[in-house]
Amino acid sequence: MAHRWGMVIDLDRCTGCEACVVACHAENNIATVGEKQAAMGRTMHWIRVERRWEGEFPNARVRFRPVPCQQCDDAPCEPVCPTYASYQNAQGINAQIYNRCIGTRYCANACPYTSRYFNWFSPAWDKPLQLQLNPDVSVRESGVMEKCTFCFQRILAAEAKAQAEKRELRDGEFNPACVQSCPSAAMVFGDLDDPQSEISRLSRSDRGVKLLGELGTFPKVTYLTRES
Amino acid sequence: MNAIYGLFSDAGCARKALNALRCASARMHIDDDQILVMSSEPPEDIGLDLPRQRTRMPWLAALGGILGGTAGYSLVTFTQRTYPLPTGNMPIIALWPTGVVTYEFTMLGAILTTALTFLITTRLPRSRRGLYDPEVSSGKILIGVADSDSNFWRDLERTLYEQGAERVKQYSHA
Amino acid sequence: MDKSDSTQSGHPQLDRDKITQDLLRPVLHTSRRFYGITSILGAFVLAGLAAFLYQAYFGLGVSGLRRPVFWGFYITNFVFWIGISHAGTLISAILRLVNARWRRPVTRCAEAITVFALLIGASFPVIHLGRPWLFFWLIPYPSERGIWPNFRSPLLWDFCAILTYITGSLIFLLLPMIPDLATVRDRAAGWRKRVYGSLALGWRGTPREWHRLEMAMRIMAVVIIPVAVSVHTIVSWDFAMVPVPMWHSAVFGPYFVAGAIFSGIAALIIAMALIRKFLHLEEYLKPIHFDNLGKLLLVMSLLWVYFIVAERLTVWYGNATPEMAVLLATEKGKFLPLFWAMVCCNFLIPFPILAIKRFRTITGTVIASVAVVIGMWLERFLIVVPSLEFKYLPFDWGHYRPSWVEITITLSTFAAMPLLYLLFVKFVPIISMWELKGGEPVAAPREEEVPAWTGSTAPAEEPLPGSGD
Numbered sequence: 001m002a003h004r005w006g007m008v009i010d011l012d013r014c015t016g017c018e019a020c021v022v023a024c025h026a027e028n029n030i031a032t033v034g035e036k037q038a039a040m041g042r043t044m045h046w047i048r049v050e051r052r053w054e055g056e057f058p059n060a061r062v063r064f065r066p067v068p069c070q071q072c073d074d075a076p077c078e079p080v081c082p083t084y085a086s087y088q089n090a091q092g093i094n095a096q097i098y099n100r101c102i103g104t105r106y107c108a109n110a111c112p113y114t115s116r117y118f119n120w121f122s123p124a125w126d127k128p129l130q131l132q133l134n135p136d137v138s139v140r141e142s143g144v145m146e147k148c149t150f151c152f153q154r155i156l157a158a159e160a161k162a163q164a165e166k167r168e169l170r171d172g173e174f175n176p177a178c179v180q181s182c183p184s185a186a187m188v189f190g191d192l193d194d195p196q197s198e199i200s201r202l203s204r205s206d207r208g209v210k211l212l213g214e215l216g217t218f219p220k221v222t223y224l225t226r227e228s
Numbered sequence: 229m230n231a232i233y234g235l236f237s238d239a240g241c242a243r244k245a246l247n248a249l250r251c252a253s254a255r256m257h258i259d260d261d262q263i264l265v266m267s268s269e270p271p272e273d274i275g276l277d278l279p280r281q282r283t284r285m286p287w288l289a290a291l292g293g294i295l296g297g298t299a300g301y302s303l304v305t306f307t308q309r310t311y312p313l314p315t316g317n318m319p320i321i322a323l324w325p326t327g328v329v330t331y332e333f334t335m336l337g338a339i340l341t342t343a344l345t346f347l348i349t350t351r352l353p354r355s356r357r358g359l360y361d362p363e364v365s366s367g368k369i370l371i372g373v374a375d376s377d378s379n380f381w382r383d384l385e386r387t388l389y390e391q392g393a394e395r396v397k398q399y400s401h402a
Numbered sequence: 403m404d405k406s407d408s409t410q411s412g413h414p415q416l417d418r419d420k421i422t423q424d425l426l427r428p429v430l431h432t433s434r435r436f437y438g439i440t441s442i443l444g445a446f447v448l449a450g451l452a453a454f455l456y457q458a459y460f461g462l463g464v465s466g467l468r469r470p471v472f473w474g475f476y477i478t479n480f481v482f483w484i485g486i487s488h489a490g491t492l493i494s495a496i497l498r499l500v501n502a503r504w505r506r507p508v509t510r511c512a513e514a515i516t517v518f519a520l521l522i523g524a525s526f527p528v529i530h531l532g533r534p535w536l537f538f539w540l541i542p543y544p545s546e547r548g549i550w551p552n553f554r555s556p557l558l559w560d561f562c563a564i565l566t567y568i569t570g571s572l573i574f575l576l577l578p579m580i581p582d583l584a585t586v587r588d589r590a591a592g593w594r595k596r597v598y599g600s601l602a603l604g605w606r607g608t609p610r611e612w613h614r615l616e617m618a619m620r621i622m623a624v625v626i627i628p629v630a631v632s633v634h635t636i637v638s639w640d641f642a643m644v645p646v647p648m649w650h651s652a653v654f655g656p657y658f659v660a661g662a663i664f665s666g667i668a669a670l671i672i673a674m675a676l677i678r679k680f681l682h683l684e685e686y687l688k689p690i691h692f693d694n695l696g697k698l699l700l701v702m703s704l705l706w707v708y709f710i711v712a713e714r715l716t717v718w719y720g721n722a723t724p725e726m727a728v729l730l731a732t733e734k735g736k737f738l739p740l741f742w743a744m745v746c747c748n749f750l751i752p753f754p755i756l757a758i759k760r761f762r763t764i765t766g767t768v769i770a771s772v773a774v775v776i777g778m779w780l781e782r783f784l785i786v787v788p789s790l791e792f793k794y795l796p797f798d799w800g801h802y803r804p805s806w807v808e809i810t811i812t813l814s815t816f817a818a819m820p821l822l823y824l825l826f827v828k829f830v831p832i833i834s835m836w837e838l839k840g841g842e843p844v845a846a847p848r849e850e851e852v853p854a855w856t857g858s859t860a861p862a863e864e865p866l867p868g869s870g871d
Contacts, residue, residue: 037463040468041468041469041470041800041801042463042468042469043469048797050795050797050798051797052797067795073317074316074317075315075316075317076316076644076645077316078314078315078316079315079316079318079322079552079554079555080555080556080557080643080644081315081552081555082539082540082551082552082555082557082558082561083539083540083549083551083552084311084313084315084549084551084552086315087313087314087315088314088315088316088317100539100547100549101532101533102531102532102533102534102536102537102539102540103462103531103532103533103534104527104530104531104532104557105467105472105473105530105532106555106556106557106640106644108469108470108472109472109473109644109646109790110644110645110646112645112646112793112794112795113794113795113798114469114470114793114795114798117469118462118469118472118532119461119532120461120462120463120467120468121460121461121463122461141533142460142461142462142463142532142533143461143462143531143532143533143534144532144533145532212794212795215645215794217645218317264608265608265609266606266607266608267607267612268581268585268607268835268836268839269836269839269840270612270613270615270616270836270840271609271612273839273840273841274840276609278609281609281610281613283613283614283617285614285617285618285621286617286621289621289625293625300562303542303553304553307542307550307551307553308550308553308554310550311548311549311550313552315552315554316554318554322554325553325554325555325559326553328559328562328636329553329558329559329562331632332559332562332563332565332566332629332632332636333562333566335566335570335625335628335629335632336562336565336566336569336570338621338625339566339569339570339573339622339625339626339629340569342573342618342621342622342625343573343577343618345614345618346577346614346615346617346618347603349610349614350610350611350614350615352580352603352604352605352611353600353603353604354603354604354605354606355604356604358604358606359606360606362588364588364606364607365584365585365587365588365589365607366419366422366585366588367418367419367422367839370607
């Protein structure tokens with residue numbers, strides 16, 4: 001059965017703890033760029049938590065919004081890549097093929113969410129930290145674009161397991177690292193094309209909005225707006 | 229090939245020399261294509277009236293353009309169908325981008341065809357053999373006759389001198 | 403007698419001889435100053451090459467680029483130099499087609515600028531790559547990777563367009579060079595004679611060769627104009643095709659083409675002034691040429707203002723929030739100094755100089771042109787960077803500051819251009835001799851004088867008048 005993977009993020013539940021950010025770094029072998037590079041704006045948070053202040057002191061409130069790659073159906077980052085390093089695979093994921101990337105960075109400019117990240121240097125891990133690298137995910141070299149893939153390695157692993165056990169994937173059987181690590185269960189992941197899945201129910205909620213939906217990118221990440 | 233030619237520094241005299249040769253063509257058995265002209269400027273710019281030349285170069289350039297456009301279109305459609313990777317929900321053969329690439333290849337085809345036709349019709353690059361006098365590039369105009377009847381050589385020489393040639397030379401090469 | 407140029411009416415052979423002599427002098431004689439200037443320029447170019455290799459080895463992190471400004475100085479330079487390359491096309495092709503007489507000394511200068519600016523401009527897509535050693539993946543060829551490039555990407559359109567334009571410009575430059583190369587061949591000796599001999603392809607100057615050459619030039623002139631228009635339109639579509647505030651604009655195509663022609667004419671004026679001064683070609687590049695080009699530059703300046711107004715008025719009136727953020731950043735925010743510098747350089751300084759005839763002298767047009775070149779570089783910068791700094795999500799706004807690597811490479815291209823040009827001037831006569839002579843009237847004035855010639859140069863021993871032949 002063909003899947004169309006999507007995500008729902010409940011902004012009422014997000015506490016801004018950034019556990020998702022850390023989990024993503026761990027799962028996907030993302031480099032920590034260091035203080036100097038971060039000050040330049042070269043962080044590599046495939047999922048980032050955006051922060052917004054509302055109101056004036058003493059009634060100021062802070063709002064959080066985690067932004068992964070929105071996995072757009074009509075992704076503007078895909079047609080502009082000259083080497084097909086960015087394209088949409090059969091499961092609706094906007095795939096980034098590191099080996100094809102020559103680093104024109106056109107896709108990063110085209111992405112309205114700026115959810116794409118570039119390896120300005122070759123990442124390096126001081127010993128013994130290289131032992132923590134996830135063997136299921138390749139390590140990228142300098143000059144290559146990278147971004148959130150909805151932990152496609154976990155999707156593939158779950159599919160392989162389900163195939164070995166000769167059954168279909170079950171809803172909620174596995175999750176990307178960010179969804180798995182969220183302490184307030186603000187994120188839900190699943191198959192949008194499966195009418196029984198929790199996500200297809202949630203993404204049709206009245207509170208559901210798409211980030212920058214007016215641009216016509218048709219993202220597969222739905223945000224449930226705050227009610228409080 | 230044998231040739232007798234005169235070098236003229238004045239275009240008016242060169243033109244008169246050309247006319248004289250033409251007038252004498254019946255008597256001296258000279259065909260039009262035996263008459264040699266060489267100059268360092270285009271003949272029209274110096275006032276030599278030569279028979280109009282016809283060429284199919286523009287048509288060939290257009291044909292080259294069509295071939296180029298076909299090649300470009302085929303390149304896009306063939307390669308994208310062979311490896312169909314969907315991007316941004318665009319069709320695999322997207323009309324507008326295909327049009328842009330086809331247009332560029334059309335123009336490239338026309339350009340390359342023009343250059344090629346130029347080389348072929350002028351028979352350049354030319355091998356070293358053949359008549360040429362370096363004084364032509366100093367501004368002299370060469371008017372002469374190739375492979376004429378040897379009985380008329382002195383006649384030709386005199387005609388060229390009378391029309392104002394600075395020098396008259398003979399060229400002889402196997 | 404029609405002698406609109408200042409050369410004295412005398413023996414036509416002397417005029418033409420003098421033309422050949424003056425124009426061949428730089429090719430046949432080299433001064434010490436040439437070596438000095440070439441060394442300095444070469445040093446700058448080498449510095450740029452070293453900076454590029456440093457960047458290729460350590461990664462693009464050595465540049466000032468960052469998220470979200472993924473394109474900065476390099477793409478600015480890319481667009482700028484491709485823009486400069488539009489000089490040759492306009493002057494050569496359009497003026498050839500309308501048969502403007504004053505173009506004759508100017509065509510090769512312009513065509514050379516086009517070729518070299520294109521070479522420099524086309525190197526920037528390679529310089530700015532994250533993995534530049536893989537640039538050849540942009541070339542459509544059947545590779546072992548089993549994949550072709552993506553023709554839906556504007557970068558591939560860039561590749562096709564620039565390939566076509568470089569091919570066309572090279573042919574446009576080389577074809578009319580052949581007769582002049584033959585002239586140099588006939589005056590050179592030794593290995594130079596052999597080199598020029600092969601380059602001249604054995605040209606003799608027969609009517610057949612001349613006719614085909616002129617026909618080829620006519621076809622090329624017609625074909626190269628739409629190519630030039632399409633090239634810079636496609637370069638502009640690198641920006642216009644993506645949803646970035648103030649990039650995604652339909653006006654970008656014509657806007658960029660107008661800007662390209664504008665900067666191209668300015669570059670041409672500067673090049674011509676330098677050649678005139680250093681090669682002592684005052685008799686050939688005359689104030690009238692600078693006057694005419696100055697008028698063209700004025701028109702392009704006004705056209706540039708038109709496009710700026712059209713774009714900014716539309717954005718301002720439309721009041722879309724993301725676009726207004728970019729607009730205000732340029733006009734009131736951090737880019738205000740650069741914006742006003744650009745307006746000054748592109749309009750406020752050139753306009754009075756070029757509009758008032760008294761100021762439209764050689765010096766005046768050169769000052770205006772230098773201002774325009776600076777202004778157009780700033781304009782490219784202000785198109786690329788502010789839009790990227792202020793994209794749709796404010797949390798991701800950033801600031802861009804170029805690093806020494808980008809500045810070095812940029813400066814080295816400004817040295818590479820004159821270096822390439824200098825080398826070209828050394829090897830080929832920079833003014834097309836046959837075209838220049840072709841503009842001098844020949845036949846008509848001589849008619850009355852012919853009777854004085856008849857028989858007077860015949861060698862003494864030959865019997866006289868050849869009547870009735």
